[in-house]
Amino acid sequence: NQSTTSEKNDDGSKKLVIGATMLSMQNEFIVNVYDEIEKKAGADGVDLITVDAERSALKQVEQVESFIAQKVDAIIMNPCEVEASSPAVAKALAANIPIINVNSETSAKPSAFVGSDDVESGRIAMKFIADKLKGKGNVVMIHGYMGQAAQIKREQGAREVLKQYPGLKLLAHQTGEWDRAKAMSLTENWIQSYGSQINAVFAHNDEMGLGAAKALLDAGMKDKVIVVSIDGIPDALQGVKKGTLDATIFQNAEQQGSKAIETAIKAAKGEAYEKQTLIPFQLVTKDNLASFLKP
Amino acid sequence: MNTSFTQVTQSTKTRFGRLGQYGLLIAFVGICLILSLTTPRFFTVQNLMIIVTQVSINALLAFGVTFIIITGGIDLSIGSMVAVTGVAAASFAHPDTYPVVVPVLIGLLAGLFFGAFNGFVITRSHVPPFIVTLGTMTIGRGLALILSKGRPVSNLSDSFNFIGGGKILGVPTLILILVVAFIGCSILLKKTVIGRYMYAVGGNEQAARASGIPIGRVKMIVYTLGGLLAALAGILLTSRITTGQPNAGQGFELDAIAAAIIGGTSTSGGTGTMTGTLLGALLIGVISNGLDLLNVTSYYQEVVMGAIIIGAVVLDSMNRTNKN
Amino acid sequence: MNTSFTQVTQSTKTRFGRLGQYGLLIAFVGICLILSLTTPRFFTVQNLMIIVTQVSINALLAFGVTFIIITGGIDLSIGSMVAVTGVAAASFAHPDTYPVVVPVLIGLLAGLFFGAFNGFVITRSHVPPFIVTLGTMTIGRGLALILSKGRPVSNLSDSFNFIGGGKILGVPTLILILVVAFIGCSILLKKTVIGRYMYAVGGNEQAARASGIPIGRVKMIVYTLGGLLAALAGILLTSRITTGQPNAGQGFELDAIAAAIIGGTSTSGGTGTMTGTLLGALLIGVISNGLDLLNVTSYYQEVVMGAIIIGAVVLDSMNRTNKN
Amino acid sequence: MIPQPYMLEVTDLTKTFSGVVALDAVQLRVRPGEVHALMGENGAGKSTFMKLLIGLLTPDSGEILFEGISLKAANVHEVLKKGISMIHQEMLNVPELTVAQNIFLGRETTGGLFRWLDDSVRNKQAAALLAHLGVSIPPDARMKHLSVAEMQMVEIAKAISNDVKVLIMDEPTSALADAEVTILFGIIRELTQKGVAVIYISHKMDEIFTIADTITVLRDGQYIGTYPATELTENSLIKLMVGRELDRLFPESTTQPGVEVLSVQHLSRKGAFSDINFAVHAGEVLGLAGLMGAGRTEVARAIYGLDSIQSGEIHLKGQPITIKSPQDAIRQGIGYVSEDRKQLGLIPALSVKYNITLGNLSTYADGGFIRSQRESTAAVDVMAGLRIKAAGPDQPVVYLSGGNQQKVVIGKVLQANPAVVILDEPTRGIDIGAKSEIYKLIHELKASGIAIILISSELPELLGLSDRIVVLAKGKQTALLSKKEATQETIMRYAMQP
Numbered sequence A: 001n002q003s004t005t006s007e008k009n010d011d012g013s014k015k016l017v018i019g020a021t022m023l024s025m026q027n028e029f030i031v032n033v034y035d036e037i038e039k040k041a042g043a044d045g046v047d048l049i050t051v052d053a054e055r056s057a058l059k060q061v062e063q064v065e066s067f068i069a070q071k072v073d074a075i076i077m078n079p080c081e082v083e084a085s086s087p088a089v090a091k092a093l094a095a096n097i098p099i100i101n102v103n104s105e106t107s108a109k110p111s112a113f114v115g116s117d118d119v120e121s122g123r124i125a126m127k128f129i130a131d132k133l134k135g136k137g138n139v140v141m142i143h144g145y146m147g148q149a150a151q152i153k154r155e156q157g158a159r160e161v162l163k164q165y166p167g168l169k170l171l172a173h174q175t176g177e178w179d180r181a182k183a184m185s186l187t188e189n190w191i192q193s194y195g196s197q198i199n200a201v202f203a204h205n206d207e208m209g210l211g212a213a214k215a216l217l218d219a220g221m222k223d224k225v226i227v228v229s230i231d232g233i234p235d236a237l238q239g240v241k242k243g244t245l246d247a248t249i250f251q252n253a254e255q256q257g258s259k260a261i262e263t264a265i266k267a268a269k270g271e272a273y274e275k276q277t278l279i280p281f282q283l284v285t286k287d288n289l290a291s292f293l294k295p
Numbered sequence B, C: 001m002n003t004s005f006t007q008v009t010q011s012t013k014t015r016f017g018r019l020g021q022y023g024l025l026i027a028f029v030g031i032c033l034i035l036s037l038t039t040p041r042f043f044t045v046q047n048l049m050i051i052v053t054q055v056s057i058n059a060l061l062a063f064g065v066t067f068i069i070i071t072g073g074i075d076l077s078i079g080s081m082v083a084v085t086g087v088a089a090a091s092f093a094h095p096d097t098y099p100v101v102v103p104v105l106i107g108l109l110a111g112l113f114f115g116a117f118n119g120f121v122i123t124r125s126h127v128p129p130f131i132v133t134l135g136t137m138t139i140g141r142g143l144a145l146i147l148s149k150g151r152p153v154s155n156l157s158d159s160f161n162f163i164g165g166g167k168i169l170g171v172p173t174l175i176l177i178l179v180v181a182f183i184g185c186s187i188l189l190k191k192t193v194i195g196r197y198m199y200a201v202g203g204n205e206q207a208a209r210a211s212g213i214p215i216g217r218v219k220m221i222v223y224t225l226g227g228l229l230a231a232l233a234g235i236l237l238t239s240r241i242t243t244g245q246p247n248a249g250q251g252f253e254l255d256a257i258a259a260a261i262i263g264g265t266s267t268s269g270g271t272g273t274m275t276g277t278l279l280g281a282l283l284i285g286v287i288s289n290g291l292d293l294l295n296v297t298s299y300y301q302e303v304v305m306g307a308i309i310i311g312a313v314v315l316d317s318m319n320r321t322n323k324n
Numbered sequence D: 001m002i003p004q005p006y007m008l009e010v011t012d013l014t015k016t017f018s019g020v021v022a023l024d025a026v027q028l029r030v031r032p033g034e035v036h037a038l039m040g041e042n043g044a045g046k047s048t049f050m051k052l053l054i055g056l057l058t059p060d061s062g063e064i065l066f067e068g069i070s071l072k073a074a075n076v077h078e079v080l081k082k083g084i085s086m087i088h089q090e091m092l093n094v095p096e097l098t099v100a101q102n103i104f105l106g107r108e109t110t111g112g113l114f115r116w117l118d119d120s121v122r123n124k125q126a127a128a129l130l131a132h133l134g135v136s137i138p139p140d141a142r143m144k145h146l147s148v149a150e151m152q153m154v155e156i157a158k159a160i161s162n163d164v165k166v167l168i169m170d171e172p173t174s175a176l177a178d179a180e181v182t183i184l185f186g187i188i189r190e191l192t193q194k195g196v197a198v199i200y201i202s203h204k205m206d207e208i209f210t211i212a213d214t215i216t217v218l219r220d221g222q223y224i225g226t227y228p229a230t231e232l233t234e235n236s237l238i239k240l241m242v243g244r245e246l247d248r249l250f251p252e253s254t255t256q257p258g259v260e261v262l263s264v265q266h267l268s269r270k271g272a273f274s275d276i277n278f279a280v281h282a283g284e285v286l287g288l289a290g291l292m293g294a295g296r297t298e299v300a301r302a303i304y305g306l307d308s309i310q311s312g313e314i315h316l317k318g319q320p321i322t323i324k325s326p327q328d329a330i331r332q333g334i335g336y337v338s339e340d341r342k343q344l345g346l347i348p349a350l351s352v353k354y355n356i357t358l359g360n361l362s363t364y365a366d367g368g369f370i371r372s373q374r375e376s377t378a379a380v381d382v383m384a385g386l387r388i389k390a391a392g393p394d395q396p397v398v399y400l401s402g403g404n405q406q407k408v409v410i411g412k413v414l415q416a417n418p419a420v421v422i423l424d425e426p427t428r429g430i431d432i433g434a435k436s437e438i439y440k441l442i443h444e445l446k447a448s449g450i451a452i453i454l455i456s457s458e459l460p461e462l463l464g465l466s467d468r469i470v471v472l473a474k475g476k477q478t479a480l481l482s483k484k485e486a487t488q489e490t491i492m493r494y495a496m497q498p
């Protein structure tokens, strides 16, 4: 039963239609954000049309065009790219449809933004490493897919901190393409070439962090090397618990999702809404793990 | 003497042969019909325009790939070429720098060079095109990242952004360019000497050589054409998303090859038409659009998409074998 | 009457044909030598073991693809099969649930079914394998996501994680499995009737049919084998990274096909060896490891990787043509 | 002789291809131990008929009884197992496999504990078989390295290696010279003595009357009749086949050779031929004779630029020329009709029209754009001139019968207006009617002042058409004979010189 804009709610009010385009439904974190959006949408009787941009900005722009053609009441966009997803924002605004960016930004200013600053996550991660190593040591960095917004920003944050600590040396950095197996192989190779010189690993996401940790574990080096990564997916929380990961930077998917849909509904109804909701990243270590682990 | 032993007018045979083409058309029309009935938003001028716009970039790439596959080759590097040429063009498309022809020419030149390089290696060495273009696919991706330092190239001039994002008399430029490219490629393939040579080279390379056809030159031309069309796609994509993305175009090669093969181009070379390829690209586009409109969950979308494509081509080929 | 008119002794010719194989070996040894000289860490037992471990999953997939390409087919769905089978196996591999054979069997069964489905559609319809397996590639990805609800399936038992991550007498299990699979596949291809039929079907399908060879059955077998080997790879990958990832294996198909073709399997069918394929996979692995060891920047890694692969195969084929 | 019961009985077999009737209710009755010739023009439906018998094609209607049991639903595998095997006209082999592997394809031997393939046994058997056929082809050589004639011998070996009851031979000798044909006939007689029935298809009349006991004639897919060979003469048979009387096979030529067009001096190619010298004049037919593998084709390929030469010169109209590719050759006015039309002659998926115009396409184009009207007219003219039987100019050439395919290749070469034409086995697989047409054509070409180099393994043809004959043996030129000197005996003597 496909809804149309003319469908009515039980109470007779017009049923809202909201379109959501997500960066990638193959990414656990994004799926978590989306689940929250869907849950809330269902609860509020909103018709949600969801599409997966599969990490392609072009596809995302096209999807938003399609939303506009379908005359949705509001759009939630989880942008693939800072610049390349911007035309979508411009097009939605030109069609007078409110568009809410969730999780990451575009250079074009949307109606509202809900999310966190990826640069900040890079900073927190590298700061943690710097503190642990007392400002002195060798770090390797595993990038996400090169050229993608999250990779660029997380690297940027990490490098800012590295600059502040001249004692920290970036030994090597390569891409692990967000992939656990690739990061694992990469780390294995690094262990061959740098061995015990490596003091810390910073991975742009948890998947890769866990891959690096596995390689270090297999080489019997885990207790000598610090591994930090970003997202706070359940596996990573378990990793922190077991000590395979030293820290993960928790990004609150639930809050991002629920705030995004709340804002979108308000905007669709023409009510007042927050133009910007920043949900801070949180450092998760063994010490504060308990509050993040779901029962 | 009764020489007309083939009494039954055989022109029916050729007519039937061509009718084979229609199997796909029937599948295509069928899918459109089903979509029109299930969702009122499908059959609107606006949505149909959106579909064609969305299809256009894949179709341009698929045209290039059709030439190449007809000669018995393959090109996996087109996706990377989209990125390289897009980034190259974008670097010269900032506002108040160069007139808009400069980035366009630079993009096209980059594609020309890249395609010619593919052609050169393939004709000079005996390395299969699959490997050569897999290599240049990797090289191209690296070059796009190096050129852009791994960052999107943005802040492009309005006139550049108009090329792939504008409208002329209400019709998106992409559709206009698609139509022109389709006509151009069809004519090249069907009406010119070089087009005929492509079929000959793919149909039987040895015999083509013995018939005095310059095999090497034909191959150079098709790979260069592939590069040029990829560059065109790259420029249009960049203009449409107003950024040169170093990681753009990933997986485009498979979509383009799929469009060509769905459209009846044989992977073993020697057969294929631009109309078929266009139809193949439209089929993929319509299914993808329809699944979005029907709000099929993304995971199930993939399953349905795969199944429909296989189904459509099975239908098409059943049609063909029945007729023969 | 003197009837022995065939004057050229031809056995020398075949001997040269086999010598062609060594071109790739020379390229491979050359690259290893250069790496040994530039980085002392390359030629250590430990590093070589790591290379083989890293190569093993691609090699297993490439073995399957070699069978398929020899019959003149192609399989693009193996990467998706890695994901489906990995997720399926992982779902039954949580600690204290089933004994470790259960997830392994379930994974293999999933691969068997998937591969057989490919084979069935390809033999029953006249649809090119490229399209069929492109379709099942999409379907498979969707299934993996549906099965896992888009999330990695983790928390696997230690015994399951041992399969692809453990060591026996200091040798990683992956290496042992690779060796066994290599021997098995080589024997199947070279020493059995069904292996001979694969060459015949790919070499000239018409002739094979006229010789009474059951073409359909041969194709069913190779695609099923492809599925089984993909399942093995999927299980091993899942076990090595201790999670079933629904997005695992993307692009694996291209790597595997590349290994096979670099190793001398012709895309037009009828030729190829497991040794060549293994060498092809090792070549890719060594380059990738070497570039990491030399700490080449990622962007340049791609360029160098592409260039070396093309270079190695050019060298190989120059060698072959010289010999002929 | 007491008539034995029929081994194979075919009644009212009909086959249509997309509505076109290829075979219309044909009959065939074959007795054990007889050689039953199946005769008909190119495209009469002979190969189609045999493919129906062997199970490669499925009939629309009709009945096939083998030893009283219906074969209608049987597939190739079952038919082969029952003891019917076939030598295919189009030489179906797997190029990458060895000779022995091809011969025993589908019947591999396994041995040892694990029942692994054992090629050594088969290699020995293959060597014995080939020796029996009088050829010394190494059983472990790859099929792709063999010449056409050698491949043909392997096909024969393959067919007789099976324990056969019915052996179908579809133009087994089209690629063979007289010497091998003699051996083949010996083997056929051996087989028939053992009770094997042989269905024999050939366009060589003398062979038919040498070997056949019974003759069945097809015309345009229709069954004409079955006759004991002794009741027919060559002329009456031809009349049954083509439905009319034929003219003289070799018309008298009055054309006098003109100026020298092409000459080669000391032409050599390593491993193929050395020190070849001859000249051919306008309006002259120069024959190239030799045994199989003598290097005639290699000389032709080298002149045409398909192979490179190590030393020697080629002169065209007195001027030295270098030819690096067929493109150069065509530009210089040299045309080549290859003996291997499948590999080098045709683009199977393209239409008759497109194949014909391929070698000279730019003539029908302005600025790169093909003028389809001009092209069609030219193609239709060629088709009419050569009497090419096809559904029309747009029919894919792959569906033409073998003989008509050959005419398409000739048509392609001729419409490029060459000054010299090299015809390599131009009548291979061509029916008697078409053959006489091609001979007529050669005369017409002569008369129009074209120089012709004719390579043929059929000595009567060579003698009947050539003005002079060059004989090659093992890559060396052993004689250049004038028309008066040339007889079968002298040619054979020079051809077998060491």
Ligand SMILES: Nc1ncnc2c1ncn2[C@@H]1O[C@H](COP(=O)(O)OP(=O)(O)OP(=O)(O)O)[C@@H](O)[C@H]1O
Binding pocket: B006, D017, D018, D022, D040, D041, D042, D043, D044, D045, D046, D047, D048, D049, D089, D399, D400, D401, D402, D403, D404, D429, D431
């Ligand atoms: N697959 C096919 N599709 C369409 N037409 C076909 C096909 N195969 C054969 N034909 C047609 O059937 C007719 C009979 O062909 P066939 O090959 O049996 O002739 P033939 O008697 O063997 O001739 P030749 O002596 O030249 O070998 C021809 O007109 C041919 O064009």
Ligand SMILES: Nc1ncnc2c1ncn2[C@@H]1O[C@H](COP(=O)(O)OP(=O)(O)OP(=O)(O)O)[C@@H](O)[C@H]1O
Binding pocket: C006, C007, C008, D144, D145, D146, D147, D148, D149, D150, D290, D291, D292, D293, D294, D295, D296, D297, D298, D299, D339, D457
């Ligand atoms: N492509 C090839 N590769 C290897 N050997 C070849 C090839 N072609 C021909 N030969 C060999 O070269 C020798 C000369 O063959 P060629 O075809 O020139 O002889 P020919 O005199 O034309 O005889 P015919 O045409 O009757 O076979 C043959 O023994 C053949 O085995």
Ligand SMILES: [Mg+2]
Binding pocket: D046, D047, D048, D089, D170, D401, D402
């Ligand atoms: Mg025939």
Ligand SMILES: [Mg+2]
Binding pocket: D296, D297, D298, D339, D424
């Ligand atoms: Mg010859």
